[in-house]
Amino acid sequence: MKAMSWRVGGRRTRTLVGRGLLGRPGLLARMLPGADRVAVVTDARCRRLFLPRLLRSLGRAPDLVHLLPRGERAKCGAELERLHRALLAGGFSRDSALVALGGGAVSDLCGFAAATFMRGVRWACAPTTLLAQIDAGLGGKTGVDLAGVKNAVGAFHQPEAVLCDPELLESLGPRELRAGHGELLKYALLFERRFPATSAVRPPRGAALERAVERCVRWKMSVVAQDERETRSRREVLNLGHTFGHGFEAAARGALRHGEAVLLGLRAAVRLSELEGLLPAPEARRLRGLLAALPCPRPRLRAAEVLRHMGADKKRRGGRLRFVLLRGPGRPVVAGARAANVARVLKEIL
Numbered sequence: 001m002k003a004m005s006w007r008v009g010g011r012r013t014r015t016l017v018g019r020g021l022l023g024r025p026g027l028l029a030r031m032l033p034g035a036d037r038v039a040v041v042t043d044a045r046c047r048r049l050f051l052p053r054l055l056r057s058l059g060r061a062p063d064l065v066h067l068l069p070r071g072e073r074a075k076c077g078a079e080l081e082r083l084h085r086a087l088l089a090g091g092f093s094r095d096s097a098l099v100a101l102g103g104g105a106v107s108d109l110c111g112f113a114a115a116t117f118m119r120g121v122r123w124a125c126a127p128t129t130l131l132a133q134i135d136a137g138l139g140g141k142t143g144v145d146l147a148g149v150k151n152a153v154g155a156f157h158q159p160e161a162v163l164c165d166p167e168l169l170e171s172l173g174p175r176e177l178r179a180g181h182g183e184l185l186k187y188a189l190l191f192e193r194r195f196p197a198t199s200a201v202r203p204p205r206g207a208a209l210e211r212a213v214e215r216c217v218r219w220k221m222s223v224v225a226q227d228e229r230e231t232r233s234r235r236e237v238l239n240l241g242h243t244f245g246h247g248f249e250a251a252a253r254g255a256l257r258h259g260e261a262v263l264l265g266l267r268a269a270v271r272l273s274e275l276e277g278l279l280p281a282p283e284a285r286r287l288r289g290l291l292a293a294l295p296c297p298r299p300r301l302r303a304a305e306v307l308r309h310m311g312a313d314k315k316r317r318g319g320r321l322r323f324v325l326l327r328g329p330g331r332p333v334v335a336g337a338r339a340a341n342v343a344r345v346l347k348e349i350l
């Protein structure tokens, strides 16, 4: 098991990575000392598959097990209010703690409830998908969607502890693993100058998967520790592939998983980097070839609709879209781009 710790915004946040750690008796209890009440926030599938292990780790019966609907439907104001009401009714206080057991939608909603209940209570996270173990469950971005805009309302609120157990990923289907792999490739493109150096271009399994999770946690948290609130372009680079990706995901209306949309978004970002004169053409061709070899659904999307959704991107400044682009693997830059080049990328990709 690897135990890692960072100071973010003056507070300590710890992440453990290791096979089988979710079931270790008392582990989570030791990471959340002194909580007067504990609520586990999860969905029906994760409750069935993983709750008994989490309870061993918690070392006590939770005061509340709160079920959310599966997937993105959990991330709305109505579900946030339902959780807040359950906490109030259950006598939860400022000294209580929440534990998210699930994928990114569960940790986003639970983290935001923790950020806002009684002006902020402690929380911990046990991510159950690859995407959540390497991205969504780390770094304290929490929130809900509003009016079709992803994460339109939210807060930065660091979990005190994150338990990443790669054994949980064995229950994921190939599509879900592939979706998480899109985020894994994002990190590799951002941090590996000799891409693909450590990261397999195919989704890793077994011990390689555990090493990949640990590597991504280190990469992500070292950035978050320097720029928690994305006020400098340091944390912004973690959005490589996401400006296009959010547009693809929203326009696909459920036909693309987040990580699949990010994979398409990485292809788009590489091509845009080339058109903007940042990435030399032979390197761009090589990277696009590697990314295009990965299977990904291709729903029919309209460029105008993708562009409309991209317009809601939070990186926008002064009405102008900003993109994370590459001068090469391991060399990201945050920049604007010519509208004609963005339109050309969409025409080629869709």
Ligand code: GLY
Pocket: 135, 136, 138, 139, 141, 235, 238, 239
């Ligand atoms: N998913 C990007 C970030 O946490 O900053």
